Amino acid sequence: MGQLDxxxxxxxxxxxxxxxxxxxxxxxxxxxxxxxxxxxxxxxxRFEGSLSTTVERIRSAGRIAHPIAADxxxxxxxxxxxxETVAExxxxxxxxxxxxxxxxxxxxxxxxxxxxxxxxVQVRAPFDLAQMVIPSMKERGSGSILNISSKAALHxxxxxxxxxxxxxxxxGMVKAALERFSTGLAAELAADGxxxxxxxxxxxxxxxxxxxxxxxxxEREQWVEDDSMMARAALALVAGDLTGxxxxxxxxxxxxxxxxxxxxWQMVAAHPRSRRHQ
Numbered sequence: 255m256g257q258l259d260x261x262x263x264x265x266x267x268x269x270x271x272x273x274x275x276x277x278x279x280x281x282x283x284x285x286x287x288x289x290x291x292x293x294x295x296x297x298x299x300r301f302e303g304s305l306s307t308t309v310e311r312i313r314s315a316g317r318i319a320h321p322i323a324a325d326x327x328x329x330x331x332x333x334x335x336x337x338e339t340v341a342e343x344x345x346x347x348x349x350x351x352x353x354x355x356x357x358x359x360x361x362x363x364x365x366x367x368x369x370x371x372x373x374x375v376q377v378r379a380p381f382d383l384a385q386m387v388i389p390s391m392k393e394r395g396s397g398s399i400l401n402i403s404s405k406a407a408l409h410x411x412x413x414x415x416x417x418x419x420x421x422x423x424x425x426g427m428v429k430a431a432l433e434r435f436s437t438g439l440a441a442e443l444a445a446d447g448x449x450x451x452x453x454x455x456x457x458x459x460x461x462x463x464x465x466x467x468x469x470x471x472x473e474r475e476q477w478v479e480d481d482s483m484m485a486r487a488a489l490a491l492v493a494g495d496l497t498g499x500x501x502x503x504x505x506x507x508x509x510x511x512x513x514x515x516x517x518x519w520q521m522v523a524a525h526p527r528s529r530r531h532q
Contacts, residue, residue, distance in 0.1 A: 436500070
């Protein structure tokens with residue numbers, strides 16, 4: 255028996271990295287997964303990974319996956335994404351908002367087009383998907399919404415070795431907005447049996463995008479974590495009753511007794527907002 259037997263999960267940004275790892279683990283735990291991304295086949299993107307590859311791995315393991323090509327920056331695609339998932343698999347029990355498009359540029363050079371695209375994909379799309387699935391979740395008295403965030407949401411200390419110092423200000427803005435949305439929505443739905451959480455890597459995951467943007471500094475190399483740790487934490491958050499959490503992967507797994515505590519707790523210290531809502 256899997257932890258997600260009989261549940262329907264929609265995972266965005268599932269062509270590679272964290273999204274692919276989450277989709278595969280959810281399927282292994284019994285969920286029927288609607289996996290979505292813009293990159294349908296290998297070679298469609300400069301990065302390795304594709305929707306077809308993720309779905310094939312799930313299906314080859316004897317599990318259920320339905321691929322949906324979609325561009326989260328387009329409102330019509332967001333509507334189609336939910337409609338097709340429900341039509342093909344059934345009412346949605348879990349939504350994982352992992353899809354992202356990111357530009358690392360100084361504020362003085364940041365174009366309006368890039369700014370609007372980042373907020374459309376990483377803030378508006380999760381908001382719209384939540385609006386569409388919440389009525390059914392409330393009616394059934396259960397459901398989970400998980401937003402994938404980053405420590406870039408935390409206020410940086412001024413200096414050259416911060417995310418803002420390498421053009422990460424807007425990235426931090428969208429992740430901060432996503433986290434505030436998560437806690438606010440969790441409070442709204444606390445009496446309805448629907449959990450809402452945000453999850454970030456404890457440090458950094460070497461996804462193709464992270465490598466491309468050269469975000470793994472020499473100081474952070476020893477803290478690089480595998481995407482499977484994020485997937486395990488993502489499973490724990492939707493399989494249980496935690497809600498209103500701004501969680502970090504290794505820290506959360508250690509708290510739940512699923513992983514040994516990190517050797518350096520200062521590295522992964524909980525932000526004051528990271529707490530349990532009953």
